Amino acid sequence: MRLRSIIGRTAYGICAVTALLCLGSRASAQELHCTVEVNSQAIEGTNKSVFESLQSAVNDYLNETRFSTLTFSPNERIECRFFLTVKEYDGDRIKGDLQVQVSRPIYNTNISTTLLNFKDTKVEFEYHDGDPLIFNETSNDNNLTAILDFYAYLFLAIDSDSFSPMGGQQFYDKAQSIVQAAQSTGEVGWKAFEDTKNRSAVLSSYTDGNTQGIRQLLYDYHRKGLDEMVTSLDKGRATITESLKNIRKIYQSAPMSVALSIFRDAKMDELVNIYSQAPATEREEAYEILQPIYPTDGERLDKIKKGSENN
Numbered sequence: 606m607r608l609r610s611i612i613g614r615t616a617y618g619i620c621a622v623t624a625l626l627c628l629g630s631r632a633s634a635q636e637l638h639c640t641v642e643v644n645s646q647a648i649e650g651t652n653k654s655v656f657e658s659l660q661s662a663v664n665d666y667l668n669e670t671r672f673s674t675l676t677f678s679p680n681e682r683i684e685c686r687f688f689l690t691v692k693e694y695d696g697d698r699i700k701g702d703l704q705v706q707v708s709r710p711i712y713n714t715n716i717s718t719t720l721l722n723f724k725d726t727k728v729e730f731e732y733h734d735g736d737p738l739i740f741n742e743t744s745n746d747n748n749l750t751a752i753l754d755f756y757a758y759l760f761l762a763i764d765s766d767s768f769s770p771m772g773g774q775q776f777y778d779k780a781q782s783i784v785q786a787a788q789s790t791g792e793v794g795w796k797a798f799e800d801t802k803n804r805s806a807v808l809s810s811y812t813d814g815n816t817q818g819i820r821q822l823l824y825d826y827h828r829k830g831l832d833e834m835v836t837s838l839d840k841g842r843a844t845i846t847e848s849l850k851n852i853r854k855i856y857q858s859a860p861m862s863v864a865l866s867i868f869r870d871a872k873m874d875e876l877v878n879i880y881s882q883a884p885a886t887e888r889e890e891a892y893e894i895l896q897p898i899y900p901t902d903g904e905r906l907d908k909i910k911k912g913s914e915n916n
Contacts, residue, residue: 636675638682639667645691655734656691659699663753665689666738670891672757673776676702683764684708684717687756689728703728703752707760709767711834720763720823727794727803728752745786752794755783755804764809766820767827773820780808802863810864818851819864825851826872834879842879846887849894856898868900877908888912 645653651772667687686706693700703725708717730749738750745751758780762773784805787795794803810816825848834841855864876895880888892910899906 634679634682635669635671636671636673636677637667637685637757639664639685639687641667641687641689641848642801643689643691645694647690647692648694655694655732659689659732662732662736662738663689663749666740666750667757668818670740670757672740672754672779673761675761683760685756685760687753697731697733698729700729702726705756707763709764709827711827711835713835716803718827718831718875720767720827721760721867722870723807723867725752725794725804725807729793731905731909743785744871745790748787748790748792751783751787751792752804755787755808758783759808759811763823763879766823768824769828770824771820772824777808777812781812801861801868806863807867810867813859815858816855816862816864818854819868822848822851822868835904837884842883842887845876845879846891846894849891852898853894865898869902873899873902873905877905880909881913883912885912 625656641660641664643656643663645656648656667685668894674877684707686704688704688706689701690704691699691701694768696846705725706719707721708719710717730747730752732749738747738753740750762776762780765776766775784795788797788805793799795805796803797809811820826845828905830841830845830848832841833844852865852868853860876891880891883891888910892906895902895909896906
């Protein structure tokens, strides 16, 4: 059983005292288990050792840094992926796109579900071959570590929300501190209203009042929905259908919010599978919620509406 399941433990009938005892007995470890890849195929005529060094440094930083005081055993670490595509390299300046993904297990199965699948197109930083990356919670003098810290805290926040209602607040606060400090550096990707899909906008999608419903969705969809489907397929799926109303509320109040594309990119294919065996009325309800929000996703939405009839 993972520690993150203990966070939302009351649904399993485990008392708080037992949970605390379990926490105290676990060996501490870093929170993240990240796969890191740096793709430099677009860069020609350059010694590629700098990118190999960068990949190694980022890998060590994410997998060996402790970002919180939470206690994790090695098999409880949050599964994530960083895929950096380098587009420009000039001196020590690197520019590119960063695809970030994070997943969590579905209770009592060997299946994982995607929590976030996001492409950050505003990634720029200085990196000199062989430079160590050093974690400093109180300083923000390196844009690369600021980016890594931001996503590490975002992963912790989203993961915590999926196990406990609004459980990731402390990590959203840490991510907010990074954004605020980085906004004064002049680096791209941090400023509010600079871009509707930069890091500031991503964080705001989870913390602003108009779109904060995505956090409740994280809990309802995963803890009360997917986890419950293992023992009660119909009950869990009904909860997921109800949770989709949070997306509709976000669309109604903030139709340009990146929260909408974040949800689509993480969940649309999964929803096709979830509703494949659902009753027609439930498939229709999910379709009616999602279609006005994602009109260009007609093929996948049609599969949701038709379920196994489409197979």
